Amino acid sequence: MAKSPSIPPRFTLRQLHYFVTAARAGQLSVAAAEINISQSAMTLAIAELERLLGTLLFERNRGGVKLTYEGHAFLQHAQAVLELASEAARFPFHHRTDVSGRLELAATYTVQGYFLLPAVAKFMKLFPLVELVPLELPRLQIERQLHDGRIELAALLLSNLDAPQQLQLQPLAYSRRRLWVSATHELAERSTVQWSDIARYPYIVPTVDDAHRNAMRYWKSAGIEPASVIRTSSMEALREMVALGLGVTILSDLVFRPWSLEGRRIQAVAVEGHLPVMEVGLAWNRERPLSPAAQAFREFLAMSSSTPASGE
Template structure:
């Protein structure tokens, strides 16, 4: 029985298909299937029923899965303890971050971190919230930075800071010239540019508008905040942009205004699985993030 075989079994049970499990584990599907078959031969029992559109745990598989998960957790805990036994802070920190956070937050944080801990290599994984959660559960990353709402009882969620979502307007727009406070009601007839489905910021913006009984008209969906801000500048629509991503000095920058009654914001949180507490490196990284947010 090999560790990678246990990881493959857990991945198939979680995803429901051999193909998705192979993608998640970054191996060829025939290799993954062969290793699970080899494990089943060793155990003398089938763990999965191979169905036309997926795979389903057998009764033996249902009994085996919790043990496989516990073994993987124990091995990871042992690795964690071995790493922490070394008094010197060195090694690798694998960090998952949302694309709407990474380009704007990490530069200054990583400069400070590298200056204090030059022997720690930081590996950044930029992806959506759903992908980061999968990577946490498969032990591919040590820590994730994401945005609420987050609902997973197996995770420890530590709020780091909150930031305003700024209203981004085309230069010359009527609201950009307005001196009175801007409210959600003022956006009823406007077209919005938001992140595409799968990116939590897009859902946060739409949810904020819907809470104010404003049914937004979506003009465009994008995958990059820089693209969205360029489209706002071009007059295609309005958007809500995290304060950390605002670029007022850029030649193609929108005009940024604050919304009142209510003022939208998002909360940035650190996540890790409850069975894998943060390493010293991860703890020091979070300390620098929180110190920087308090300074700002």
């Protein structure tokens, strides 16, 4: 008698949404408030998802929840499923268009590496006649070339612009900033930390995308200085240093990963007081109309990011 195939777990998009939100927030109460449900509903949904999968997705502790190794692996699949579902809802009958042309799309290191490229790949499938060429450039160079017309469209951190009023901007995403520490750090179990707590440890700063300038602004606003500063141009080196307990840092959730390249755990903790969010978006010269290719990409990215395509 033939063996009947095993039935795969039947979880819902709602459960995946709750799980991804909780993974990002790090606390079930915060995640529940973010999507306007009760904490008990959030807890039950995730518990049921874990039962269906036959594994724990989170470690529970006093400070909130942390992804297990299995949870981290499942998060990648959950995000992919939600993204496909969202794309199907936004573009259910979208056919390939006859828009053509060449678009050199400038982007800073962080935006290109952590935000932009998946959207670029999808756009190129939907608009095969557009030759889209990604260009990685420093923020200051992008601003200058947008002003003098050498660049038509750019994706960058809008919160870092020196003269945003001189450009047309389209916000696309917002990302909060939190403290990164090793999973075994004494601050890892805290729900929130104060600047005086952070100042006792070496502070690690990446030297890309104005991160050092922004960090010094935070410290100056807090009226305190870190014990010492370590600079690095490598995000992987930064993660490894944090995971090894060699220092701490404050960066956005956009670039956060709970594991270093060597598989060591990293924990993100909320910081008391005001920390400006990272704002990602598009910028172009308000005096120069966008080409059809650039306009198509702007509208596509705005829809993909759930932000309005207004801003003319």
